[in-house]
Amino acid sequence: MISRYMSKYTCESLKRIDIKFLKNEGYLIKNTSKSGMIVWSSCGEETGRADIYVDALNHTLNISYYYRDPWIERTYVSSDILIISTPCHFGGQRYWLKCECERHVEILYAGGVKFKCRHCYDLTYYSQQEYTSKMFAALGKAWKKEEKFKEECSKMRVKFWKGKPTKRYRRWLEKLSQYEESEPIVLQQLEKLIRCLDATE
Ligand SMILES: [Zn+2]
Structure with a gap:
């Protein structure tokens, strides 16, 4: 139906939040809140950006950005996503994002206005x-x-x-x-x- 290469390409063009990104960028340090920005791109061209704020006290990630598609006017979206931590077998913590369907996932996608897991958009x-x-x-x-x-x-x-x-x-x-x-x-x-x-x- 469609080649793997093409599938990969289209997937990368979807806006997403990855818990690994938050970890690597130092957003998941205990008792330390941090704000910053996430920039999405496809083929080296920026496709969008969002302000992010990780509230260490409430364990939430606030993401705010302008959602735009050809038929809806630019809409300002701001939403809170819960960050869940579970203990690892060999010590330390593993982090997850909580989707509105209650699933704990590593990546949330913006297939529409909201960020949801791939199960929700499946x-x-x-x-x-x-x-x-x-x-x-x-x-x-x-x-x-x-x-x-x-x-x-x-x-x-x-x-x-x-x-x-x-x-x-x-x-x-x-x-x-x-x-x-x-x-x-x-x-x-x-x-x-x-x-x-x-x-x-
Ligand atoms: Zn979901």
Whole structure:
């Protein structure tokens, strides 16, 4: 269906928080709170960044960032994730991130607005029907927005002036092409997510 190489590539482009990253960057030192930043990139290009703060007293990781996709306006998201520690057999502690499904995991992915574990985003857990309805919901939202935008055109009384499109109409046409280009992005994003989950299986 899809090559391993491709799966790996798409997986890396998903934003994620890895407990190993927090450990290596010195965020998990006992009784020491620390704030900093996490920067995600794909193929050497930055794809996003978030402010992070590890509260040693409450054992939480606060992550705040701007979530953006082609159809939703930029949304500011701030959420607290519990950090769990369990004793190791040979001494020391092992750390986990607690997903909202109660699972203790090493990595949380941002497949949507929220950071969740791969089980939560695993579409094999969803029925085929649920998956398709999700896909159509995303597309439906996009189409509704596009329809509203197209209505604007019908309200424009003057589209041409001396044989040339007016400034307003030109701007509208430009925006229209953006809409037409971004529709496949919604589908691509959904496909990317599935590929990533395939890769982590
Ligand atoms: Zn989960």
